[in-house]
Amino acid sequence: MTPPYCAVCGKDFRGEYFHTGNGGELIRFADYLPLLEGSxxxxxxxxxxxxxxxxxxxxxxxxxQKDALDSLRQLFGQFSPPIPGPMRDPELWVIVAGANLGAVARLVRSASGWTPAQAHERIKAGPFLLISGWPSELARWEALLREAGATTEIRYP
Ligand SMILES: [Zn+2]
Incomplete structure (x- = not known):
């Protein structure tokens, strides 16, 4: 199976598909032929x-498939081909720090290794990328941040 890059726009959703099974889907057309056992x-x-x-x-x-792709390209236009690269890890974003700024700032510093001034600056500036890594690692920080009142989001770059 080729990796999950969108056949229309070329979007690489390997990271999200690998970690969550979401981000897109494999569609079978009228000329679909399953692979032979073991191939x-x-x-x-x-x-x-x-x-x-x-x-x-x-x-x-x-x-x-060919006719479907022709129709989709007419509908959505032509996109540049995907640029292959390493699969990127999911990211933990802090969207809103919330009312408990001190506790959130301490967690932000522990997770990122930033200085207090750096953490304060990022929190003040609005939504920011805190760390990227494996979902289990992000889930731990996400739970602590939410407990402290922050709004967070996992993003798949
Ligand atoms: Zn697409």
Whole structure:
């Protein structure tokens, strides 16, 4: 199976798909042929689509893949091809620090290693990327930050 890059826009959603099974879907078209037992690769007549394009792709799944992709490209236009690169880790963002600034600032400093001034500056500036890493590592900090009253978000770059 090829990695999950959207067949329309080229969006790389490997990180989110790997960690959560979300971010997009594999759509099978009328000419879909499953891989033979024990073989690897991409099955014919199937393609990945990001969450922005998966509904449109699914609505065309009665067509053969080539015709569906032609229609989707007419609908959404031509995108530049994806640039392959390493899969990036999920990110923990602090959206709003909340009323308990002291506690949130201490957690921000512990998680990031920033100085008090750096942490204060980031918190004041608005939503910021705190750390990136594996979901289990992010979940620990996310739980502590939420307990301290902060609003957080996990993002998949
Ligand atoms: Zn897309």
């Amino acid at each position: 690897v690769g991409m099955p014919a007549g199937a393609a990945w689509f990001c969450r922005s394009h998966v509904d449109a792709a699914r609505s065309l799944c009665a067509l053969i």
